[in-house]
Amino acid sequence: QAFSLFVKAKEVPAAGQCAGGGGGPRWRCCRQAFEELAGIHRHVALQHGRDIGQQAGLAAEVSPSSGPAPAGNGDGLNGHSCSSPEISCTLPDTSHLSYEELTSEVGEVLLYYCYCEVKDPEKLCAWQKALCQHLHLTGKVRVASEGINGTVGGSKVATSLYIEVMLSQPLFKDILGKEDFKSSAGGAHCFPDLRVGVFKEIVPMGIDPKIVSYKENGIHLSPQEFHREVEQYLSQASQGQSDTILLDCRNFYESKIGHFQGCLAPDIRKFSYFPSYVDENLELFKDKRVLMYCTGGIRCERGSAYLRSKAVCREVYQLKGGIHKYLEEFPDGFYRGKLFVFDDRYAICSNEDIISACRYCGTLWDQYKLCSSQHCRQLVLTCPSCRNKGLTACCPVCQEKELKVTSRASGQTVKEECECTRRRPRVPIEHVLQRTLDTGK
Numbered sequence: 295q296a297f298s299l300f301v302k303a304k305e306v307p308a309a310g311q312c313a314g315g316g317g318g319p320r321w322r323c324c325r326q327a328f329e330e331l332a333g334i335h336r337h338v339a340l341q342h343g344r345d346i347g348q349q350a351g352l353a354a355e356v357s358p359s360s361g362p363a364p365a366g367n368g369d370g371l372n373g374h375s376c377s378s379p380e381i382s383c384t385l386p387d388t389s390h391l392s393y394e395e396l397t398s399e400v401g402e403v404l405l406y407y408c409y410c411e412v413k414d415p416e417k418l419c420a421w422q423k424a425l426c427q428h429l430h431l432t433g434k435v436r437v438a439s440e441g442i443n444g445t446v447g448g449s450k451v452a453t454s455l456y457i458e459v460m461l462s463q464p465l466f467k468d469i470l471g472k473e474d475f476k477s478s479a480g481g482a483h484c485f486p487d488l489r490v491g492v493f494k495e496i497v498p499m500g501i502d503p504k505i506v507s508y509k510e511n512g513i514h515l516s517p518q519e520f521h522r523e524v525e526q527y528l529s530q531a532s533q534g535q536s537d538t539i540l541l542d543c544r545n546f547y548e549s550k551i552g553h554f555q556g557c558l559a560p561d562i563r564k565f566s567y568f569p570s571y572v573d574e575n576l577e578l579f580k581d582k583r584v585l586m587y588c589t590g591g592i593r594c595e596r597g598s599a600y601l602r603s604k605a606v607c608r609e610v611y612q613l614k615g616g617i618h619k620y621l622e623e624f625p626d627g628f629y630r631g632k633l634f635v636f637d638d639r640y641a642i643c644s645n646e647d648i649i650s651a652c653r654y655c656g657t658l659w660d661q662y663k664l665c666s667s668q669h670c671r672q673l674v675l676t677c678p679s680c681r682n683k684g685l686t687a688c689c690p691v692c693q694e695k696e697l698k699v700t701s702r703a704s705g706q707t708v709k710e711e712c713e714c715t716r717r718r719p720r721v722p723i724e725h726v727l728q729r730t731l732d733t734g735k
């Protein structure tokens with residue numbers, strides 16, 4: 295049954311066929327046209343056996359009528375709770391689209407998240423996987439009982455269809471809106487593959503969602519509201535009388551190449567260190583108004599909830615839609631430098647400022663490369679002229695190690711933490727006094 299549904303989806307609509315009948319292809323798949331049922335059947339069996347297996351598994355799980363009725367169970371309960379909407383597992387019709395339209399290199403990358411109660415994360419995950427494969431999307435999608443978080447790349451036609459289908463998913467109804475999808479130029483080539491999985495959290499903070507829930511988040515500010523707050527904060531801070539902290543809750547390598555003027559950017563390597571950062575710096579947040587921001591807004595949701603759970607701040611605000619949405623409205627506003635993204639593009643540019651420097655010579659530079667040392671692979675800012683001199687590692691220690699490894703011609707790669715990360719504290723302690731002086735930068 296799944297097989298014939300798949301074949302049906304590849305049918306060329308009657309309107310597209312030659313008038314008078316007889317001529318013209320009746321099915322299209324993978325750049326090929328098929329005039330006979332046997333032809334398309336053979337192609338699908340050979341090329342799409344795996345896709346169909348997955349869709350069939352999905353369909354069996356979805357449709358309660360496909361299984362035999364449980365014998366002797368006459369109480370009318372079917373095991374489904376009705377308090378939250380059912381997950382719909384519909385896939386969009388793509389039969390009217392050519393393979394080229396679906397797989398064009400020129401496309402976009404979408405970023406979105408939706409916090410909501412998901413009763414059956416496995417089912418949502420299976421549907422997402424089928425949907426992304428169906429639309430030739432690549433990227434990462436995290437599903438959890440607390441919601442969904444994704445970044446996917448594909449052709450413009452594919453990403454538009456993806457948004458359309460996501461918006462019609464009953465589970466996200468009235469929670470997810472068109473404006474919640476942040477888009478930027480890119481495509482399927484921005485990711486090495488497609489990864490869809492079920493996790494405990496949709497963004498890894500390392501705290502059980504049952505303990506710190508997205509429902510306890512800070513107050514959302516629109517880009518305009520946030521802009522006004524930052525403006526006010528900067529003018530007060532320049533006079534040394536601000537009661538506000540502008541907090542960048544991303545990792546150090548993200549804020550290094552772009553951030554809001556006057557922000558506090560914790561020197562943390564992963565978001566899962568953020569709770570400890572808050573714990574270790576509670577004094578700093580005492581009686582403060584905190585303005586938080588991150589890339590697309592997701593880290594602020596539970597990050598602000600965590601901060602609020604400490605009950606030290608006066609109020610916690612967060613930038614709705616993150617830097618992404620802010621830059622759409624204020625490309626030349628208080629956010630300076632580039633926006634780091636977690637795909638092959640590394641960064642999105644909205645203004646020409648370069649706010650970081652080459653690690654070796656100090657020239658303004660903000661294009662990340664991976665450390666050339668096999669065991670390390672950390673991000674490094676090293677300018678072309680330093681690279682030409684062979685300075686391609688994240689630090690001299692790494693560079694030396696690489697030389698040794700190369701000269702020994704050893705095939706083994708040692709997974710060890712680099713000197714430059716081991717030296718720095720995992721969770722930095724901010725110096726409150728120094729902070730007040732810094733804010734005007």
Ligand SMILES: [Zn+2]
Nearest residue numbers: 323324341342
């Ligand atoms: Zn095909």
Ligand SMILES: [Zn+2]
Nearest residue numbers: 652655677680
């Ligand atoms: Zn340099």
Ligand SMILES: [Zn+2]
Nearest residue numbers: 665670688692
């Ligand atoms: Zn390194």
Ligand SMILES: [Zn+2]
Nearest residue numbers: 688689712714
């Ligand atoms: Zn290093």
